[in-house]
Amino acid sequence: MRNEMLKKTNLICLKTGSNAKIIKHYESKNVSYVKIDITMKFDNTNFHVLKTVLTSEIEKDFKYN
Secondary structure, three states, X not given: OXXXXXXXXXXXXXXXXXXXXXXXXXXEOOEEEEEEEEEXXXXXXXXXXXXXXXXXXXXXXXXXO
């Protein structure tokens, strides 16, 4: 079930409401991580923020879209 959710790459940040997507999934020292690209809009400018999160903590900061 967890792997199926990681394939759904479209997310919404719960703190900012910004669109985000999972761009990479990897494991290091038996711990699973995802790299997430968050697109934030301010006025006429878009900012991209990269965030690395434990896969077990995705639901704390993001909602699957």
